[in-house]
Amino acid sequence: MQYYESRLKIRGVIMFRENLKKITYWMVKRQLVANDEVIGERPPVQEENLSGNLKENIARIREEMGNSADLVVREFSCGSGRGMPVALVYVDGMANAKILNESAIKPLMFGTGLKNDACRHGKCTLADLKEKLLSIAEVNTLQTLDSLLQGILSGDTALLADESREALMLTSKGFEKRSVTEPLSEAVIRGPREGFTESIRTNTSLLRRKIKNPALTIESMTIGEKTRTAVCFAYIRGVANEELISSIRDRLKAVRTDAVLDSGCLEEYIEDAPFSIFPTLGYTEKPDVAAAKILEGRAAILVDGSPFALTAPLLFIEGFQSAEDYYFRSYYMSLVRVLRYISYIITIFAPALYVAITTFHQELLPTDLLFTMAAAREGIPFPAVEEALIMLITFEILREAGVRLPRPVGQALSIVGALVIGDAAVSAGLIGAPMVIVIAITAVSVFLTPNLANTAAILRLIFLFLAGFMGGYGITIGFIGVLIHLGSLKSFGFPYFAPFAPYRSADMKDAVIRSPLWMLATRPEKMARRDRKRLDFFVPPADGTKNEQGE
Amino acid sequence: MKNRFRRITGVAVAALILVGLTGCWNSRELNTLAIVMGIGFDQANDLEEVEITAQVVKTKGIKGGKNGGGSSQEEAFINFTEIGTGSFDIIREFTHVSSRKLYFTHNQIIVIGENLARSGIRNTLDMLSRNHEARMNVYMLVAKGSAKDVLNLKPELGEVPAMEIAQLMEAQKNTSHTPDTFFYEVTFSLVSKTAAFVIPTVEIGDSAGRKVLIVSGSAVFKTDKMVGELNEKETRGLLWVTDDIGSGIIEIAVQGVTAELEIIRSNCKITPEIGADGSVKIKLKITEESDFGSQTGSVNLLTMENIQRMEEAQAQEIRKEIEMVLEKTRTLNADIFGFGEALHRKYPHQWESMEAEWNEIFKALDVEIEVETKINSIGRIDQPNYPSKE
Secondary structure, eight states, X not given: OHHHHHHHHHHHHHHHHHHHHHHHHHHHHHHHEETTEEOOOOOOOOOOBOOSOHHHHHHHHHHHTTTOTTEEEEEEEESXXXXXXXXXXXXXXXXXXHHHIIIIIHHHHHOOOOOSHHHHTTOOOHHHHHHHTOOOSOEEEEOBHHHHXXXXXXXXXXXXXXXXXXXXXXXXXXXXXXXXXXOSSSOOSSSOOOXXXXXXXXXXXXXXXXXXXXXXXXXXXXXXXXXXXXXXXXXXXXXXXXXXXXXXXXXXXXXXXXXXXXXXHHHHHHOSOTTOXXXXXXXXXXXXXXXXXXXXXXXXXXXXXOSOEEEESOOGGGGGOOGGGGTSOHHHHHHHHHHHHHHHHHHHHHHHHHHHHHHTOGGGSOHHHHHHHHHHHTTOOSOHHHHHHHHHHHHHHHHHHHHHSOHHHHHHHHHHHIIIIIIIHHHTTSSOHHHXXXXXHHHHHGGGSGGGHHHHHHHHHHHHHHHHHHHHHHHHHHHHHHHHHHHHOEETTEETTTTTTTTOGGGGGGTTSOOOGGGOOBOOTTTSSSOOBOOOOOOSOOOSSSOSTTO | OHHHHHHXXXXXXXXXXXXXXXXXXXXXXXXXXXXXXXXXXXXXXXXXXXXXXXEEEOTTTSBTBSSSOOOSSSOSEEEEEEEESOHHHHHHHGGGTOSSEEEOTTOOEEEEEHHHHHHOOHHHHHHHXXXXXXXXXXXXXXXXXXXXXXXXXXXXXXXXXXXXXXXXXXXXXXXXXXXXXXXXXXXXXXXXXXXXXXXXXXXXEEETXXXXXXXXXXXXXXXXXXXXEEOHHHHHHHHHHHTOXXXXXXXXXXXXXXXXXXXXXXXXXXXXXXXXXXXXXEEEEEEEEEEEEEEOSSOOOOSHHHHHHHHHHHHHHHHHHHHHHHHHHHHHTOOTTOHHHHHHHHOHHHHHHHXXXXXXXXXXXXXXXXXXXXXXXXXXXXXXXXXXXX
């Protein structure tokens, strides 16, 4: 009986999600179907092969590129005598002209690598050129116009020859890119300071440099009908779960969008719970963090043009972990981690609890504190819940303004903000002093868990409304709801709230506290199925002779 | 599709409205509360009526709040007084004089005027026992005179009389001359068939020309009526038996000088016995430990023999106090020690026949007192503060 009831409840939850899906589908359909006419139907792409005529091919390329100003077509003849007419096609600024001069044009014009008669009289093939003349590392052969365009738009150079239905793609990427700098969003006191950049190749190389292991696999694909952005995902073969990898691969392949400008654009297409306020994909700007996640059996998704790598799956507890936890000694970092949990609870519940206690449960306050609070509330024109709402909204406005503004202006803003929400509001009698303290502690606490900050802002408002309507009872209901939701969430098939629910004692070593590194002997349960062991157990120091077990 | 969407939106909107329409049941802003700190009950001139005094804090007057404080002229409290027949009704009647609704959860004391106490408190207190807002761990006091006057006296140290009295009650542990009786204890006693109880008394006295509140001694209640009073010594005699001794000073005379001992801990074991002939006997065994506090004279009391003498004198003193109160309660015929309850617990079957005539039995009750005392510590100096004789 109870079993069926619980099944019914589960069905209720699923129905709720299905209904949400239907509502959003209906809203999107309204955008796409105007006047009973489906807009934005894309014509199917047809493969067009290169023709055997050089002039014709060049004309087609120019046509496809719309005679863009930055398209460069360099026609010349290869070899001595009459030579063979060839053309180099590239996009100015994307390709490195120096490489082309030294390693392509020069050998092609004056090269002496070809000795046989056929070539001397301009009767050689592209394959001969590739083999004997071109001193460029990566050269690919291709047949279709589409792949040729894709190549030159990525910074490579196409070598076309007359009477050939093929083209050579010479790797010559040489566009401007930002150098590896210290990430702004994840500053550390101790630990590697390099951060990902916008160039996907730099990013993969940063990962490779952390994990010099052939098992580190980087799969690549192109996403975005218009932007054709390169997307990679990296994992360690044998450590990462195959189901996770195939699920990431399938979801990435299923993305149908025209633009991927940042990894954030991709995140919303592949996450597990699109309607949840909790993120189910992590992000990081630091290669060492990405490498650590990969080593735990996760996968990192890199997007060209974004210095943020996505990590999947994401667990709730990752919001409370930081890279430095593992670079400093464990005692202090365990304390800090406990503080992060406390501050997260404060930042979500403090305004709600204040409102609930001062408007519903005054008997919970110590008598003297009640007097102080009542005296401070004397003459305040707003009910406590509105007071809290005003302060929270003011704080969010100030925070948002401070983040977006250039730094010098941001400082001036914070002074104004501190004066306005701190002092002036109290002395003007608009806001009670205890409320300012509550909001201040709420605002400061949120910065301990930056990855969960956005979620906390929403939860805080929800709990505030519940507290305003129903007091402590409302907060309890909301809290139970959030716990149920957390328990039901999954990220790529992994329970989001693990290791708390489902409880996994083996993973508790790195949840609320951070055990010493030599005690973190296994990777997270279920994450890495086959290769779970991280290290052989020993208690430091390991001097080579006494590191047997039990010593 | 469209139909279903409408239905879902309908349900969602209804749910949202429902949340808003529930109102905020029991939600009260802090500045709409009249925080009651003390409540006093007196008999009105018309004997049928009760006069209730509610002491409400003026939060603006309390120091510490930013908007209040400072002005010493303004009093931090205000007393509202109403007369009527039913106490619940009277408390509601306060809305006529107070703009804010009385809020009882932080109530500190309940003061009962002597006249009302003598005529019975049962009916008056029913409302406070029943109401969810009123706390049970509230100090009860009996005012010699009227409760209204006690609550009206502005204290010199504190700001609110009721808080001052509550703090005085906390301090009474140091002398054990006053019981601390909580409201729930009175409620339990009121529903017990045999038990009598004591409530500390408070009166307005005079100290160096100023009017002050004095908390000392206690009023003895039988059923729900005050029948007599105990002085400080008698009250401590009671507290030895009920095991409510906190601390206190015992004065004894040994070797022609006076010594003062500080009570550290005390334990009392009540053992009722029914003899073969049906006679009831109560055995009290009191184990007390104390510290040597001070002495007069130049005789060194801290020799082995003298310490033993002091321990004996101390036991004697304690026995004397207990006998005093026993004598008093026999005349009042009030079992404030809970001997009846102890007997009930040990002899539940015999008790059934005894219950009806417990008053008679109590009057002639044989109480055997055994006191064992010990002096633990002698303090920093081990000689009297006189020049050495050698």
